[in-house]
Amino acid sequence: MLATDYRLATPDLRIGLPETKLGIMPGFGGSVRLPRMLGADSALEIIAAGKDVGAEHALKIGLVDGVVKQEKLIEGAIAVLRQAITGDLDWRAKRQPKLKPLKLSKIEAAMSFTIAKGMVAQTAGKHYPAPMTAVKTIEAAARFGREEALNLENKSFVPLAHTNEARALVGIFLNDQYVKGKAKKLTKDIETPKQAAVLGAGIMGGGIAYQSAWKGVPVIMKDINDKSLNLGMTEAAKLLNKQLERGKIDGLKLAGVISTIHPTLDYAGFDLVDVVVEAVVENPKVKKVVLAETEQKVRPETVLASNTSTIPIGELASALERPENFCGMHFFNPVHRMPLVEIIRGEKSSDETIAKVVAWASKMGKTPIVVNDCPGFFVNRVLFPYFAGFSQLLRDGADFRKVDKVMEKQFGWPMGPAYLLDVVGIDTAHHAQAVMAAGFPQRMQKEYRDAIDALFDASRFGQKNGLGFWRYKEDSKGKPKKEEDAAVDDLLASVSQPKRDFSDDEIIARMMIPMINEVVRCLEEGIIASPAEADMALVYGLGFPPFPRRRIPLAGYTGQREIS
Secondary structure, X not given: OOOOOOOEEOOOOEEEOOHHHHOOOOOOOHHHHHHHHHOHHHHHHHHHHOOEXXXXXXXXXXOOOEEOOHHHHHHHHHHHHHHHHHOOOOHHHHHHHHHXXXXXOHHHHHHHHHHHHHHHHHHOOOOOHHHHHHHHHHHHHOOOOHHHHHHHHHHHHHHHHOOHHHHHHHHHHHHHHHHHHHHHHHOOOOOOOOOEEEEOOHHHHHHHHHHHHHOOOOEEEEOOOHHHHHHHHHHHHHHHXXXXXXXXXXXXXXXXXXXXXXXXXXXXXXXXXXXXXXXXXXXXXXHHHHHHHHHOOOOOOOEEEEOOOOOOHHHHHOOOOOHHHEEEXXXXXXXXXXXXXXXXXXXXXXXXXXXXXXXXXXXXXXEEEEEEOOOOOOHHHHHHHHHHHHHHHHHOOOOHHHHHHHHHHHHOOOOOHHHHHHHHOHHHHHHHHHHHHHHOHHHHOOOOOOHXXXXXXXXXXXXXXXXXXXXXXXXXXXXXXXXXXXXXXXXHHOOOOOOOOOOHHHHXXXXXXHHHHHHHHHHHHOOOOOHHHHHHHHHHHHOOOOOHHHOOOOOOOOOOOOOO
């Protein structure tokens, strides 16, 4: 496309060069032509970030020459060709800049490329060499004409394509395509739900309601008190306002989306819904009562799902008259950012039930992965051995600050285990830890009081109440910012041996080996069907680092099973 003289786009077009997200850089002239078409700054922004742009922005920066409706596209293209033939459009003059060096003075070049390299170093880091290689290649090729610049591009592209980083990121891309293709195949004969409902408002319920409404599925949001409903609607409105601030929607669109979320204290309209997801407190007794009551208010064919994070679906299904219409639908927090939704097949869940919930999750823009039932399902089941490794390190005298630093800076997690526990909620983790221990007593039952117990007993629940492993205060943007709190060391001293140092490798091994072992167990037991799905569940559900030296070695695993 970049080799053409004129380009037309339809209004819904997204266009970009995503190669750096795959660990490579644009080839076939992409890194040569784009800077000569748009100028260095606009091209570097697109190439280094692997970003795409919409049709209107593409028109503004010169990436396309016109935006026309789909039905007028051929007619528009013919009109442009006629203008070029008659000389009304000077295509030769338009072509010339793509054949010559970049039009940049030495000062302009120094500013553009220095800024670009600084931004890439800050955002990509040492584990992602592709963006920096792309920027340096464009810089080196700037003073050459097209042919010499293409040769430089080839010399950079080939070794980059053979790196471990590229292999890992391309592998993630292929696994992502496999997972999405499987979901599409599963739902090919299923109609997407036209009306949904959420039981339980608050932050989670509001997030689910927002995501459904934002993607075009109207939703009823039910709770038992106005305070929770107001919190849920406030959350949905806040997320929509962020879209407004970013220019993604206008006020009319915002009003239209929010009007499709219907808060209620009763079951009005539930006789019309196709699917209901329960998101009340993580207590099996409460969930059973809510689900059983809701089952009496909906049509016989309506699907019920639970957003439980650890409670076995079979246990909750025991309260229902139609367990075949029930499954798990585990969202990750924050809902609008986390791509994964675990769809949990209970022993009695029907194929149609699973397909309907997968269809709704896909419509919501999520990546659904179907897993079989067990305590914690897949993601939380493999996460808690990781937390156990952390607790054992602290028990043996490790400093939680160093563990977090190693797991973030050396291994590549977006958050270290202490910070993650604060975000998840120490109280939530304490409860889930008990559920996992009951489900897997031989491996997950503790014989000692650990750091999670100590913080929980001290009512330090993490970001939600401002006290966890760190103390939290809001910054100027209203986001929680962590600060040191000496009181934590005193609390942890009661559950740990005297402080001692651990090497980075030992910390990584003690944190990751328990997780890897549990992943393999889940594959062997058929909890998750394939290494590809396990890989994507970890990446999309936990933010597992995608670069190669830290990939879980599942590629050679052959005990692949289909979930039945």
